Amino acid sequence: MDDCIFCKIIKGEIPSKRFYEDELMIVIADIAPKANKHYLAIPKKHYKLFSEMSEGDAIDLAKCIRKIGEIAPSLGLENGFRLVVNQGDDAQQTVFHLHMHLLGGQVLPEQNFKDR
Numbered sequence: 001m002d003d004c005i006f007c008k009i010i011k012g013e014i015p016s017k018r019f020y021e022d023e024l025m026i027v028i029a030d031i032a033p034k035a036n037k038h039y040l041a042i043p044k045k046h047y048k049l050f051s052e053m054s055e056g057d058a059i060d061l062a063k064c065i066r067k068i069g070e071i072a073p074s075l076g077l078e079n080g081f082r083l084v085v086n087q088g089d090d091a092q093q094t095v096f097h098l099h100m101h102l103l104g105g106q107v108l109p110e111q112n113f114k115d116r
């Protein structure tokens, strides 16, 4: 997608702090960290929502998740991390290229968004 910021990052047209790359994904630092350690794992294929994925995309995403588990210690996430995917308006997704937030480097607050 020509106007997608993450596609541009993947192509190297926009700079990023890249911690990992393989044929399926890149892992970069989030530009506005929400935790002591905040990375984005971005599949190289552009799609916005889980509902848009093909079977092949699903297999690739599973491989990415497995790889995240493998490289987490090298990212300083050896004590654990939270994997977050924002989908659509209610989740306030802002970049419409599916990506996973890796949050950690601290004990994260309990999640309770109800009635806020």
Ligand code: AMP
Binding pocket: 005, 014, 016, 028, 029, 030, 031, 032, 033, 040, 085, 086, 092, 093, 094, 095, 096
């Ligand atoms: P989401 O709200 O789930 O779509 O998350 C988008 C994330 O991308 C936000 O946490 C932003 O801080 C992050 N972000 C936006 N632009 C950049 C960029 N150029 N480099 C790194 N992270 C970015």
Ligand code: ZN
Binding pocket: 001, 004, 005, 006, 007, 008, 045, 046, 047, 096, 097
């Ligand atoms: Zn994209």
